[in-house]
Each structure stands twice: as structure tokens, then as C-alpha cells.
Amino acid sequence: MEGRRQHWPSVGRVDEAQDVRTFIDSNADQWLAGLQEWLRIPSQSGDPALAGEVRRSAEWLATALREAGFPTVEVWETPGLPAVYAEWPADDAGAPVALVYGHHDVQPVEPLEQWTAPPYDPVVVDGRLLGRGAADDKGQVAMHLLGLRAHLAATGRSAPAATVKVLVEGEEESGSPHFVDLLRAQRERLRCDVVVVSDTGLWRADVPSTVIGLRGLVSCQLDLVARDVDLHSGSFGGAVLNPATALARMLATLHDESGHVAVPGFYDSVLEPGEEERAMTAALPYDEAQWLADAHSTVPAGEAGWSTLERVWVRPTAEVNGYWAGHTGAGTKTIIPREAHAKLSFRLVAAQEPDQVRAAVEAWAHAAAPAGATVTLTWEGDGVRPCATPLGTPALQALHRAMARAWGTDVLVTREGGSGPEADLQDVLEAPLVYLGVSLPDSREHAPNENVPVEMLLKGAESAAYFWSELAAQA
Amino acid sequence: MEGRRQHWPSVGRVDEAQDVRTFIDSNADQWLAGLQEWLRIPSQSGDPALAGEVRRSAEWLATALREAGFPTVEVWETPGLPAVYAEWPADDAGAPVALVYGHHDVQPVEPLEQWTAPPYDPVVVDGRLLGRGAADDKGQVAMHLLGLRAHLAATGRSAPAATVKVLVEGEEESGSPHFVDLLRAQRERLRCDVVVVSDTGLWRADVPSTVIGLRGLVSCQLDLVARDVDLHSGSFGGAVLNPATALARMLATLHDESGHVAVPGFYDSVLEPGEEERAMTAALPYDEAQWLADAHSTVPAGEAGWSTLERVWVRPTAEVNGYWAGHTGAGTKTIIPREAHAKLSFRLVAAQEPDQVRAAVEAWAHAAAPAGATVTLTWEGDGVRPCATPLGTPALQALHRAMARAWGTDVLVTREGGSGPEADLQDVLEAPLVYLGVSLPDSREHAPNENVPVEMLLKGAESAAYFWSELAAQA
Missing domain, CATH: 3.30.70.360 (Alpha-Beta Plaits)
Structure with a gap:
């Protein structure tokens, strides 16, 4: 295993003028090999028999975070399965603090016969990384490691421009039963100015977008x-x-x-969406027939005066x-x-x-x-508060600038109709949420043949790299 | 068993002037002993293990009908449990033909611990005959034997004034699964001018009534x-x-x-009820609070413009x-x-x-x-047609006159909210239905402590005796 570990170029040896993308391209193969190693660990939180694998996944990630340079890396126990926490302070004590959120547990893989390759032996086919966890969510956590190293390499820094905290839980696919308690217990250490959720998707590979609301x-x-x-x-x-x-x-x-x-x-x-958001929603390339087919429905239905996307996003x-x-x-x-x-x-x-x-x-x-x-x-329970990030939120604007640099095009916004642990992050940490997620509509999360284009992970890493600078520059 | 059989006085030996009630009173004890013998047969049609008892019940009734003088008595087989058929033609070939309908099978008796006396060891307590089948329906079938003998004794006839046919099925408590086929197969022999259903109840012991409709x-x-x-x-x-x-x-x-x-x-x-029926319904002594208590309900509900009884009877x-x-x-x-x-x-x-x-x-x-x-x-299935007997139906008027003589008071009308094999009788035989039934609201049919006052059975027998004369006189 050690042989497959990433050996990050030390910051001191790179040309400070080397740009983010060049660094990413030249380190992508080794980074991808490491991710594939992680994906081989069947960290299904829903199967008690695999609890040891979830723990092994946490340990793998902790090691990878240390190798990436995080000075503080801890495995946080819960009454269930462990989370991983890491922290890399900026040199500037006044720099903004960001918390990256993701999860290292995965969904079950049945029915096995519908996979075109074994779910825990990830391969790249036609540019797509195929395997359980590739998109949801190990691939999206791993991209932050590559992005952070690219940020350091491109800027010549020895520490990120913003303080980067990372919290990667191990029970998200089981409903995060201990997550809110963990957040409350660690609230002081998790204190941040913005939460970067990396567990969502893009509208389309060529239409970059971020999520600005969850119901x-x-x-x-x-x-x-x-x-x-x-x-x-x-x-x-x-x-x-x-x-x-x-x-x-x-x-x-x-x-x-x-x-x-x-x-x-x-x-x-x-709060009704403003004109700007409604315009951005309307600008999304959208195929109602395809949406209805995905919904196994023949006709749209719902509240008069709102489009289908608005009905599931903002109403x-x-x-x-x-x-x-x-x-x-x-x-x-x-x-x-x-x-x-x-x-x-x-x-x-x-x-x-x-x-x-x-x-x-x-x-x-x-x-x-x-x-x-x-x-x-x-x-039933306490209920879940809705999440919304106003378009004018500075951290959101910084993320949009970062992604626009990576994709070379404007970034739009989407919402999601439901929510998971994001509402807990919002409520406990009292920080705005932004969503840097790069899965695609056909990424088949939770289903056989889960996949994500490697290029999306690299663009996500590139966006992350730019984001730390954009966030610091804005502060 | 033979020792308990009824030994009907021969018609020739009785005084022709002896009236119906005197005959009934003087023969009641022996008749009741016979009925109790029949009630000891646990003829539960719903229990396959008791099929032999239902057959024994049919044989008991066939013997009783023969002893009562019916020249034709047959046990009619079905794919299930047997019915009993009997026929006693009037001397006058032009006399009206009536078919008496009842059943000789009974409901289960559980929970046994709620009976104050064994369900199949019938006793008379405070004037009430207590036992499974006392009211539903052996008691009401048996009353016709006493009534017919009283009719013969009081009128001095050797055959009834009307042709009397009797059909007593053995599967009524199991939903009469073979009854309509039996009716169709025997339609010619069952041909009649009126069907006398004896499987219903009176409004109150002192408020005689007949049923004129089923939904x-x-x-x-x-x-x-x-x-x-x-x-x-x-x-x-x-x-x-x-x-x-x-x-x-x-x-x-x-x-x-x-x-x-x-x-x-x-x-x-x-067809909405006429003024006469609405007035008769309104004349029934009725306690809405009691009705609601029986319905486990706190408030009445339903169609505006109709009383509670009308809502369940005529709407x-x-x-x-x-x-x-x-x-x-x-x-x-x-x-x-x-x-x-x-x-x-x-x-x-x-x-x-x-x-x-x-x-x-x-x-x-x-x-x-x-x-x-x-x-x-x-x-589900063919459905069930509603039954209704117009107030002006001659046979109904004859029955009301007969019952008025027995009770010494006017007879009112009721309906029932549901129906059983009556609709089949109506549909196959195409004859009006009248209902001579004497159970009471507290007769507890289908429940522990089923009972009926002996006096109601005797008044029912008395009514039956008058009815044959009234029916013939009207023809």
C-alpha cells in the first residue's frame, strides 16, 4: 500500500510561477492511484460486518491528510463509526477559516450483477472513474488534497492562504446518526467562516454550478x-x-x-428567489421531457406560477x-x-x-x-431547517470566481430538494454553506456503476486551489 | 330423542272452535322441548369439523316437518351443507302459495366464557330462551310448525288455507355460498306468490313491526x-x-x-319513501342517544334532510x-x-x-x-339488488292484520341497512317478500347469550297461524 501513496512534491522545490493546472496535470496519475487505493476499502456504514472497513477507510484518509501536509490530523470517535478531522492554519492569523465537509463511508453495492466492473476494484473507463465512492464521496474529498497541494505549489506558500479545516464523517450514508452530537461537542475546534460542502453535483460537465439551497x-x-x-x-x-x-x-x-x-x-x-436567481435557473439548459422521464411521470404537476425546477428547489x-x-x-x-x-x-x-x-x-x-x-x-424528530446561501454571500462569490477560472465559463446556481447533514453544519456552526461538488447527473450515486469523470475531479481540485486564494484575497 | 318429539294433536280431535291462542298455549311446553332438542345440535356452518352436526340439524328438521304433517319433506343437497324443503298444498288448487324462508345453521359461540349458560344446552331464564340459534334462526323456523298446527286446529282444516312451502338453508351464517344456485335449480318447485322471511326482528316486544326493505x-x-x-x-x-x-x-x-x-x-x-312510511318511521319509539351509543359514536352524521333511521334504511x-x-x-x-x-x-x-x-x-x-x-x-361479484315491499302489497297487509291480532296493536314498519339471501329470493322467485320475524334488539344474535323471549316466539306462531287464513281470504 505504501507504494501507492502520494509523494507530494515539496513546496520548496516547485517553481512558484507554476500554475495550478500544470501542477494538477503532472500529479494527477499518482493522486488517482491513491484515490483508487482508498476506493478499494469497502467502507459501507450500513453493514455492521464492514465496520472495520469504515475504520480502515478513516485511517487511510488520516494518513493521506498527514502526507498532504496537514499538521493536525485526528480520527474522531463517535458512538458509531469514526470521522476524520484535519486542520492546516494559515500563516496569517487573520485569514479566513474554512471547513471542508465530506464523508468517507459509502452505499451498499447490490445488485452486484449490474456493475460492469467490480465496485471495489475501481477502473477508469472512457475517462470516467468507476467504482463505489468515486463520486459519493471519496473522490470529492480526495480532490481537496490535490487542490490544496496545487494551491501551495502555485503560490509558493508553505501554508494555505486560508485556514483549512477538514471534517469527513463515516456515517453519512446511514443518516449521520451521531453527526450533530459530534458537531456540538467539537464546535469550538470546528469554528469557521464558511463551510465548503463537497458532496453534491454539477448541472452538467460544461455547465458548472453550485448549490445555494436545500429544503x-x-x-x-x-x-x-x-x-x-x-x-x-x-x-x-x-x-x-x-x-x-x-x-x-x-x-x-x-x-x-x-x-x-x-x-x-x-x-x-x-423567502422567494430574487430575479437574479430566477434568471440563473431559467438559464440552465433543461429538458423537461428528460426530467419527467427521470421522475417516471408523464405530466408535470404542482404549484401554479413556478417552473418544475423551482417547484422542487425554492418552493x-x-x-x-x-x-x-x-x-x-x-x-x-x-x-x-x-x-x-x-x-x-x-x-x-x-x-x-x-x-x-x-x-x-x-x-x-x-x-x-x-x-x-x-x-x-x-x-418525527426535530425536523430539518432549510439551508440557503444568498447570492451576495462573499464566500459564494469567491467560489464562483474560482470555478469560473477552472471551467472558463460563468457559474450558475442550483438547489436541491432535500437535505442531509448540511442543515446540522449550518445550525451548529452558524456559518454560510457553499457547495463545491463535481458529480454529474449520470454519476449513479447509490446505484450500480457509480462513476465520475476524472476531469471533473481535476477541475474540482483546480477550483479548490483557486478558492483558497480567492477567499483570502476577499477577506 | 324420540321421547322429546312433538306429538301434535290430530286435527280431527280438536274442537274446531278452539282458537289459535288456546292451541298454542296448550302445546307450547311440548313444542318448546322439541325446539330445545334442536338447539342442542351445534350446527355451525362455518366450522368444517361440525358439518356432520349441520346435517344432523337438517335431518332433525325434516323429521319435525313430517311429524307436523307436511306430506312432502326433502333434504336438499348442495355442494356445501344441506337445506330442508317441505310442502303442504292447500286443498284449493287456486289458493295462494307462500314460501317460508329460514336457516338451520348457526354462528360460532366463542367467547364461551361470556355465556351465562352453555350455548348448546338451552334454558329458559326469566321467560327468555337462551342458547345459540334461539333467535337466529331455529326458534323462528320452529314457530312456523306451531303456528301451522294452530291454524289447522283453529280452522278445523286438514290442509292449510294457503299452500305452504318451507325452505330452510344450512349455510346462511357462511354467506349462503350455494343458495342462489339452489334457488335457480329448484325454481319451479319453489314457485310462490309471496316469500315469508322469518329471520329478522321486531322493533320492540310491544311495538310489532315488519321489515319492508333491505339495502x-x-x-x-x-x-x-x-x-x-x-x-x-x-x-x-x-x-x-x-x-x-x-x-x-x-x-x-x-x-x-x-x-x-x-x-x-x-x-x-x-324511490323515496312515501308519506305513510315516513310517518310510520317517525312513530317508532326511538332513542337517538341509545342508537349513537350502539354505534360507538358521539354525533350523528350523514345526508341532510333525513333522520338517522332513514339514513340507514331508505337512503x-x-x-x-x-x-x-x-x-x-x-x-x-x-x-x-x-x-x-x-x-x-x-x-x-x-x-x-x-x-x-x-x-x-x-x-x-x-x-x-x-x-x-x-x-x-x-x-366484487355481481352485487346485491335492494329489496323493497311497497306498503300496499296485499300479502304485507295480510301479515300486518295477522300480527295485529296476535299483539292487539297496530303494526309498524322498519327496514334493514344490509341484506343477505333475501335479495336472491326476490330475484330468482320474483315474488314479494314479507318478514315475520320476532327477535328483539337485545337478542344478541351472533354474540354470547343469544336469546329470545318465549312469548315472542309464541306470538310469532300465533301470527303465522292467522296469516294463512288472512292470505287465503284476501286471494
Whole structure:
């Protein structure tokens, strides 16, 4: 293994005029060999039998960070699987502080027979690195090592222009069950001016973009109980409340005819996208037919006045995730069900607060409940706050400049419809989030044949290299 | 067993002036002993292990019918459990022909510990005959034997004034799976001018009543399918059709705000009750609070403009018997379900035809289905036509006169919200149905401590005795 390790050129020996891209191109093969070594470790956090592999993955990354020059590298234990933390202070104590976030655990690989190459024996085919974790997320973590070395090489620095902290967790694919506790416990050491999330994607290989918003989430079970027994629909049907019908009528009032969520107060805190963002969204090359095909749908649907992308990115939603009542088996059972139940979830956008939306939904449900039945809502967890990075955020502008230099074209913005640990980073660290992610729409994360073009990883590294300078220059 | 058999006084030996009630009173003890013997046979049609007992019950009844004087008595085999048929022609070939319907099978007896006496060791407690089948339906079949003998004794006839046919099935408590085929096969022999159903109840012991209508039934499963996979509600929520929400919206349109079924054409053939029936219904002593308690409900509900009894008796309904979609387990699963399903049933009243209602519901569902989803309705069986006996039906008037003589008071009318084999009798035999039934609201059919006052059985026998004369006099 050691033979495949990256041997980074020492900063002192490179020509300070050497530019970032030249450094990257000349070190890409060795860097890629190291990444492939990492990808051979089956660090599936969802399989208890592979917990040792996740730990081995953490140790591999810790070693690689040390070899890249990070003076502080630590494996952070959790009640589950370990995270890796590293820190490289800028020489200038007043330099901005950035925290790079990623994860080193991966998804399962089944069904194995659908892979064209073994998932844990990564190969490059037609310029794409193919293997579990190539895109999600080891490749995107590794690109920061190459980028940081390129930054040092190109600028002749012995330490980065900004203080770089790195936090790479080991349970993201299992829902990050211990991540928020880790953030809270290490909050002081993780203190930063910006979080650079590298676990997302580009709009297209030739359309660089960053994410500027993620939707939040609250979810609940709604129980509507009319009585303690099912009734015979012959004897009682027509003269008693049917809670199945009543719940359907309630759910029918979740939206109005135009697809607006009709829960009073639901939109009170929603920040609508500005003209600039709407224009950038409209500028994205977009194929509605392809989007619908990806959605296994034949027609668009949703809130009037918004495009499909806006509906999933900048608009909050109320969705029925499931329901059940009465007879659900074969044939007929002529009953009036005693009760009916639904699973509801609400996607939130800035600046909706989970508490506020829960209160609005509670009020709606109790007002909508029929006489003769009791309604109860049971909320799941704390909910997830939405994330949004205003376009004017300086760190975002720095990232856009860095990426524009790497791609040679303007950078657009996207959002994502859901969110993961990013909301925890935002809430605990109270820093803006920017997203330097380079997977592509066909990167097949979580699926067989996960892949990413090597060139995207290199452009990501190049962007990272420029970013430390841009961030410092702006400060 | 033979020792407990009824030894009917021969007609020739009785005083022709002896009235019906005197005959009944003087023969009641022996008749009751015979009935108790029959009740000791555990003829549960739902338990395959007791099939031999159902057969023994049929043989017991056949013997009793022969001993009562029926010249023709046959056990009719079915692919399941046997029915018993008997026939006693009137001397007058032009006399009306009546078919008495009942059943000799019974419900299970669990939970046994809730019986105050063994279910198959019938006893009389406080004037009530207690035991499985006492009310439903052996007691009500047996009362016809006593009634017919009383009719003969009181009138001095050697044959009844009307031709009396008797058909007592053995699978009613199992849904009469072979009954309609038996009716069709024996249609010619069963030909009659009126069917006397003895398997229902009185409004109250001191408020004699007959049933004049039963609701029919059609039922289906409605499937609304939007796509072949569940979608992630973060990635797609807000921009695709949610079939769970869409089905809820469809179900919400089954009724309008006043509780009317909003399926176009649904009410087209409904015969509304006349003033006379509405007045008779209103005259029934009725306790809404008690009705609601029996319905485990706190408030009445249903179609505006109709009373609770009318809602379950004379109005058709649309009920959601169950539904399911997406996630129905613990916790949250943030999906847009691929499809949603509901079980629907519609109670029908005269003169709604199952085919017509099915067509109306199909048209409603296809019109209500959203773009981007397919709706499919799968109907269960042939459906059940509603039954209704107009108040002016001569046989009904004859029955009311007979019962009024037995009770010494006017007879009112009721309906029932559901129906069983009665619709088959109506449809195959094409004869009006009248209902001479004497169970009481607290007879606990199908439950522990099934019972019926002996006096109700004797008044039923008395009514039957008068009925043959009334029917013949009217012809």
C-alpha cells in the first residue's frame, strides 16, 4: 500500500510561477492511484460486518491528510463509526477559516450483477472513474488534497492562504446518526467562516454550478379516530362519521386548486428567489421531457406560477407519504373503519422554521377535523431547517470566481430538494454553506456503476486551489 | 330423542272452535322441548369439523316437518351443507302459495366464557330462551310448525288455507355460498306468490313491526397508479403528481357538503319513501342517544334532510371501507407513493340496479382521476339488488292484520341497512317478500347469550297461524 501513496512534491522545490493546472496535470496519475487505493476499502456504514472497513477507510484518509501536509490530523470517535478531522492554519492569523465537509463511508453495492466492473476494484473507463465512492464521496474529498497541494505549489506558500479545516464523517450514508452530537461537542475546534460542502453535483460537465439551497423537512403521523370498533356498513352506513372519508376530505384541503399549500400561515416566512436567481435557473439548459422521464411521470404537476425546477428547489411542499384505514386486504369487507391514519411530510425553504410549520399544520389539522373524531399529530424528530446561501454571500462569490477560472465559463446556481447533514453544519456552526461538488447527473450515486469523470475531479481540485486564494484575497 | 318429539294433536280431535291462542298455549311446553332438542345440535356452518352436526340439524328438521304433517319433506343437497324443503298444498288448487324462508345453521359461540349458560344446552331464564340459534334462526323456523298446527286446529282444516312451502338453508351464517344456485335449480318447485322471511326482528316486544326493505350492495377496489416506482419526496416533491393526495381528493368528492353522494346519476332510480312510511318511521319509539351509543359514536352524521333511521334504511350510501398508499409503517419515509388504493362500497335502495350504480361510479372515477395517473375499478361479484315491499302489497297487509291480532296493536314498519339471501329470493322467485320475524334488539344474535323471549316466539306462531287464513281470504 505504501507504494501507492502520494509523494507530494515539496513546496520548496516547485517553481512558484507554476500554475495550478500544470501542477494538477503532472500529479494527477499518482493522486488517482491513491484515490483508487482508498476506493478499494469497502467502507459501507450500513453493514455492521464492514465496520472495520469504515475504520480502515478513516485511517487511510488520516494518513493521506498527514502526507498532504496537514499538521493536525485526528480520527474522531463517535458512538458509531469514526470521522476524520484535519486542520492546516494559515500563516496569517487573520485569514479566513474554512471547513471542508465530506464523508468517507459509502452505499451498499447490490445488485452486484449490474456493475460492469467490480465496485471495489475501481477502473477508469472512457475517462470516467468507476467504482463505489468515486463520486459519493471519496473522490470529492480526495480532490481537496490535490487542490490544496496545487494551491501551495502555485503560490509558493508553505501554508494555505486560508485556514483549512477538514471534517469527513463515516456515517453519512446511514443518516449521520451521531453527526450533530459530534458537531456540538467539537464546535469550538470546528469554528469557521464558511463551510465548503463537497458532496453534491454539477448541472452538467460544461455547465458548472453550485448549490445555494436545500429544503428542510418536518414530518408527522396524523391519526383520526372516530370510535373504538369498526362498524357494519349495512347497519350503520350513512348515519355515522366515516373517519376514512373524513381524513380523505382533510387531505384534500392540504392544497388549493392551484397546487398552493392551503395550510394557513404555511408560507409566512418563505423567502422567494430574487430575479437574479430566477434568471440563473431559467438559464440552465433543461429538458423537461428528460426530467419527467427521470421522475417516471408523464405530466408535470404542482404549484401554479413556478417552473418544475423551482417547484422542487425554492418552493415548500406538503406531501402525503402514505395512509391507511380499514380494510386493505383482498375482496370486500363492508365496514365503516374505526380510524384512519396518514403520514405527512413538509419540505421547507428559507426562512421557514420547523417549529412554525408544525404549529401551522397542527392548527390546520384541528380546524379541519370533523365533529365526532379526535385528531392527533405525532411529529418525527426535530425536523430539518432549510439551508440557503444568498447570492451576495462573499464566500459564494469567491467560489464562483474560482470555478469560473477552472471551467472558463460563468457559474450558475442550483438547489436541491432535500437535505442531509448540511442543515446540522449550518445550525451548529452558524456559518454560510457553499457547495463545491463535481458529480454529474449520470454519476449513479447509490446505484450500480457509480462513476465520475476524472476531469471533473481535476477541475474540482483546480477550483479548490483557486478558492483558497480567492477567499483570502476577499477577506 | 324420540321421547322429546312433538306429538301434535290430530286435527280431527280438536274442537274446531278452539282458537289459535288456546292451541298454542296448550302445546307450547311440548313444542318448546322439541325446539330445545334442536338447539342442542351445534350446527355451525362455518366450522368444517361440525358439518356432520349441520346435517344432523337438517335431518332433525325434516323429521319435525313430517311429524307436523307436511306430506312432502326433502333434504336438499348442495355442494356445501344441506337445506330442508317441505310442502303442504292447500286443498284449493287456486289458493295462494307462500314460501317460508329460514336457516338451520348457526354462528360460532366463542367467547364461551361470556355465556351465562352453555350455548348448546338451552334454558329458559326469566321467560327468555337462551342458547345459540334461539333467535337466529331455529326458534323462528320452529314457530312456523306451531303456528301451522294452530291454524289447522283453529280452522278445523286438514290442509292449510294457503299452500305452504318451507325452505330452510344450512349455510346462511357462511354467506349462503350455494343458495342462489339452489334457488335457480329448484325454481319451479319453489314457485310462490309471496316469500315469508322469518329471520329478522321486531322493533320492540310491544311495538310489532315488519321489515319492508333491505339495502343492496355493490363494492369495488379503486386503484390509482401514477408510476412504477416510489419517488424521493426531496428530489421530486412539489413537481409530480402524488397519487395518495390525488386519491384523497377523489374520495373527498364522493359526497357534497350536505352529505349527498355526489356521483352523477347515483340517485336516478331511488324511490323515496312515501308519506305513510315516513310517518310510520317517525312513530317508532326511538332513542337517538341509545342508537349513537350502539354505534360507538358521539354525533350523528350523514345526508341532510333525513333522520338517522332513514339514513340507514331508505337512503343509498357511498362508503370508504378502507384505503392504503405508500408508507404505513413506523417513522418517516419521505416518498411520493407510486400508487394509492381504496375499497369502496355502495349501499343501494330500490330501485337502484347494481349495473347502473357501477356504471355511474365508473364514470365518476374516470372523470375525477387526475392527469398522469390511471384509475382502475375492480368490482366484487355481481352485487346485491335492494329489496323493497311497497306498503300496499296485499300479502304485507295480510301479515300486518295477522300480527295485529296476535299483539292487539297496530303494526309498524322498519327496514334493514344490509341484506343477505333475501335479495336472491326476490330475484330468482320474483315474488314479494314479507318478514315475520320476532327477535328483539337485545337478542344478541351472533354474540354470547343469544336469546329470545318465549312469548315472542309464541306470538310469532300465533301470527303465522292467522296469516294463512288472512292470505287465503284476501286471494
